[in-house]
Amino acid sequence: MNAVSVNRLCKSYNGVKALDDVSFDVAKGELYGIIGPDGAGKTTLFRILTTLILPDKGTALVQSTDVVKDYSTIRSIIGYMPGKFSLYQDLTVEENLNFFATVFNTTVKENYHLIEDIYKHIEPFRTRRAGKLSGGMKQKLALSCALIHKPDVLFLDEPTTGVDPVSRKEFWEMLMKLKKQGITIIVSTPYMDEAKLCDRIALMQNGKFLRIDTPDNIVASYPYRLWAVRSSSMHILLDDLRSCQGITSSFSFGTCYHATMDETLTVEKLKRYLLDKGHHNIEINEISPTVEDCFMLLLKEDGV
Amino acid sequence: MTEEYVIIAENLTKKFGNFTAVDHITFSVRKGEIFGFLGANGAGKTTAMRMLCGLSHPSDGKGIVAGYDILHESEKVKQNIGYMSQKFSLYEDLKVWENLRLYGGIYGMKDKEISIKMDAVLRSIDMQSEKNTMVRDLPLGWKQKLAFTVSIFHNPKIVFLDEPTGGVDPITRRRFWEQIYSAAASGITVFVTTHYMDEAEYCDRVSIMVDGKIKALDSPQELRKKYSASGMDEVFQKLAREATRKGD
Incomplete structure (x- = not known):
């Protein structure tokens, strides 16, 4: 019951x-x-x-x-x-x-x-x-x-x-x-x-x-691979991630950004792109999503 | 002086009877800085913030905000700061433009200045088509966006944000922080309280109040290092657990 x-x-x-x-x-x-x-x-x-x-x-x-x-x-x-x-x-x-x-x-x-x-x-x-x-x-x-x-x-x-x-x-x-x-x-x-x-x-x-x-x-059930991205200039990094071809989402999560990418992009390509943009100490690590990542994905699909 | 400080607090203290709500706090905030003011409930944040805004007289110590003494020039302080609380303080039964007009007027802006600036700010927050919408008909995220815009409409030197993101959805919360960044980039100093520890990471520097005193003050990176913590949540837990003021 x-x-x-x-x-x-x-x-x-x-x-x-x-x-x-x-x-x-x-x-x-x-x-x-x-x-x-x-x-x-x-x-x-x-x-x-x-x-x-x-x-x-x-x-x-x-x-x-x-x-x-x-x-x-x-x-x-x-x-x-x-x-x-x-x-x-x-x-x-x-x-x-x-x-x-x-x-x-x-x-x-x-x-x-x-x-x-x-x-x-x-x-x-x-x-x-x-x-x-x-x-x-x-x-x-x-x-x-x-x-x-x-x-x-x-x-x-x-x-x-x-x-x-x-x-x-x-x-x-x-x-x-x-x-x-x-x-x-x-x-x-x-x-x-x-x-x-x-x-x-x-x-x-x-x-x-x-x-x-x-x-x-x-x-x-989160359908994508999720990456935590960091660099020495965090403020600029978000804009650079957004302007990068193949990045499908990027959100700030405390000390890093959580990003997803489509098949046209690889970690190596992204790293090179960010180096060209002048970033240092670039870290890109695969991570498990949190409930918040899942909720934001649902909100996006729902058109928020 | 090589750096310009917009907030200087020296031994700032507030007593209520024999209870010391704020206990000799000393710190300063630079122009254009995003300063996170953290602490457990009851640590004295709100009392400290009320003093800095010129709303409450200190019992002891000194504070200079936007170049004015918070005790002797509190009216000047109020004219030169912006304030936004979680309750947004917009008039629900006024239209979007009427809210801007009202606050602009209260802060002594000229009609011409108001109308020129109105279009620019509405454009910048993508709300031109909502100019004639009643505030009560706006979605929550838009109200928040508008409330922040209203609070910096008179171009204050500093804006105080008291838990501005409580209750909003995670996407809107992040968009709001982008608004904070661009305000800071334009030279407005941002003084913000929050209970979201991921947001503490977005500040240039944070202070953590425990039992009326500032127990830690540094950039999030340095604080994480100092307390060997992976995030600000851990730093906060370590410091606030020591609190002796219970329950609040």
């Missing part, structure tokens, strides 16, 4: 298709990532699955329960952490947690084991008002509140947006632990490097799922 089953979901706002015929399943206990930029439709999808808005067309089941007909059942078995901080700013940390436990007819004590790892970081501040917490602490409190009733399925809408790399890493370590407890987790993110931590990912753009697969399969 699937934890989530979505069939041909559509939702438009004033003629703009926020969700355009989206279908997918999430298995029980899976950590499922929805990867896409702002405006891709991630939040709309989350809000339908959490019964906050109605779809125009299509069906969605959460734990075999229909999100439209049986919305009240679903609300008691899911946890939802919206992208925007939505706790009570003028209640304390402790009051927020108690409030959410009470609303779901449980107590903090009963499910404390689930949140202990996360909550212990903010427990020293339990009498502080939520509005006075720092960003990282708010995030931990929001996750604790979404978990306190021991949900079957946890929906996290961009929990790491605007969060620094160290805190992002910590947050994902927490998600890995929750997964081990058997909770199904659906998480959206604009950060491609987080994709590889998911069991499966859906790459989303313009209301559509472009691909659904495991991160390994997505990377393995």
